[in-house]
Amino acid sequence: MDYIKAFAPATVANVACGFDIFGFAVDEPGDVVELRRREQPGIVITDILGDEGRLPRDPARNAVTVVMLRLLDHLKMPDFGCEVLLHKNMPLGSGMGSSAASAVAGVFALNELLGQPLTRKQLLPFAIEGERIACGSAHADNVGPSLMGGFVVIRSYQPLDVFSIPVPAELYCTLVHPDIEVNTKDARFILRNEVSLKNAISQMGNVAGLIAGLMQEDYALISRSMVDVIIEPVRAILIPEFNEVKQAAMEQGALGCSISGAGPSMFTLSKGKETAERVGQAMKETFALAGIDSVTHVSAINQGGPRVLESW
Numbered sequence: 001m002d003y004i005k006a007f008a009p010a011t012v013a014n015v016a017c018g019f020d021i022f023g024f025a026v027d028e029p030g031d032v033v034e035l036r037r038r039e040q041p042g043i044v045i046t047d048i049l050g051d052e053g054r055l056p057r058d059p060a061r062n063a064v065t066v067v068m069l070r071l072l073d074h075l076k077m078p079d080f081g082c083e084v085l086l087h088k089n090m091p092l093g094s095g096m097g098s099s100a101a102s103a104v105a106g107v108f109a110l111n112e113l114l115g116q117p118l119t120r121k122q123l124l125p126f127a128i129e130g131e132r133i134a135c136g137s138a139h140a141d142n143v144g145p146s147l148m149g150g151f152v153v154i155r156s157y158q159p160l161d162v163f164s165i166p167v168p169a170e171l172y173c174t175l176v177h178p179d180i181e182v183n184t185k186d187a188r189f190i191l192r193n194e195v196s197l198k199n200a201i202s203q204m205g206n207v208a209g210l211i212a213g214l215m216q217e218d219y220a221l222i223s224r225s226m227v228d229v230i231i232e233p234v235r236a237i238l239i240p241e242f243n244e245v246k247q248a249a250m251e252q253g254a255l256g257c258s259i260s261g262a263g264p265s266m267f268t269l270s271k272g273k274e275t276a277e278r279v280g281q282a283m284k285e286t287f288a289l290a291g292i293d294s295v296t297h298v299s300a301i302n303q304g305g306p307r308v309l310e311s312w
């Protein structure tokens with residue numbers, strides 16, 4: 001294979017109560033990468049479309065190529081060369097797993113181009129390195145689901161222990177991105193390092209309840225469990241109109257509503273596409289009342305993760 005074009009999906013990390021341990025993939029948006037083999041060794045970024053010139057062109061500093069360099073190191077292929085074109089289809093600092101989608105698209109496409117020397121799960125530690133470059137934290141709750149699809153749980157980081165759980169087919173996500181930027185690094189910096197026993201107990205109950213609710217298709221349990229008493233109360237101040245937008249979503253029938261990843265995007269889960277669309281409309285209108293533009297995406301939970309769009 002000399003050429004490949006691949007897509008990797010955006011993701012919702014944390015999913016309310018599961019800070020750094022829960023995430024799921026959505027159908028769109030997502031980043032697209034094109035790799036073209038070249039005679040000379042080394043990886044070069046030929047262009048990045050859609051980033052308004054903001055992302056580094058240096059392969060050692062861009063999430064899409066850092067992961068490729070790490071994979072080539074691991075495979076001991078110093079002579080391999082390719083050109084990289086990145087289509088950046090989502091805003092930076094969005095809370096939709098922007099850097100993760102780039103990292104997954106890059107490492108997945110390269111692995112395909114090389115004839116799949118590693119499994120998807122084996123690619124995960126490389127994709128995590130992209131997050132470390134992007135925001136200084138090697139969390140896996142965006143790259144995990146973007147790479148594996150579906151709803152992913154990171155049970156442990158050291159050693160890395162990741163598994164997927166089934167979700168109801170009728171479960172839909174509404175993802176609303178207000179036109180503001182929140183840096184993941186900053187949104188992590190403001191978090192407290194200690195948690196009270198009371199909050200830890202409450203959060204553990206919700207984590208267990210959300211997993212059971214998703215696996216048993218128990219929508220009432222899902223709804224009761226989409227509560228975050230640790231992170232959301234601290235980060236909500238970074239999102240103007242957070243409480244009003246959440247209330248609007250719940251009034252339209254959302255099962256739950258919280259911050260997507262580090263924000264500013266907000267997400268909801270709903271039973272059925274119609275409800276998810278109605279919820280999205282209400283959230284958008286509430287942001288608009290405060291003079292904030294937003295973009296809404298409604299999709300089922302993406303089960304496939306990254307995919308090849310074209311190759312030859």
Ligand SMILES: Nc1ncnc2c1ncn2[C@@H]1O[C@H](COP(=O)(O)OP(=O)(O)OP(=O)(O)O)[C@@H](O)[C@H]1O
Nearest residue numbers: 062063093094095096097098099102134184261262
């Ligand atoms: N290919 C890339 N795509 C996006 N961001 C990148 C990329 N490569 C490096 N970065 C850097 O990562 C930072 C953005 O990452 P950040 O984690 O804040 O945003 P995000 O991925 O949208 O957020 P979140 O992880 O909360 O969804 C920017 O500083 C950007 O320069």
Ligand SMILES: N[C@@H](CCO)C(=O)O
Nearest residue numbers: 013020139141261262
């Ligand atoms: N779990 C990470 C996700 C960042 O998208 C955080 O909330 O900081």
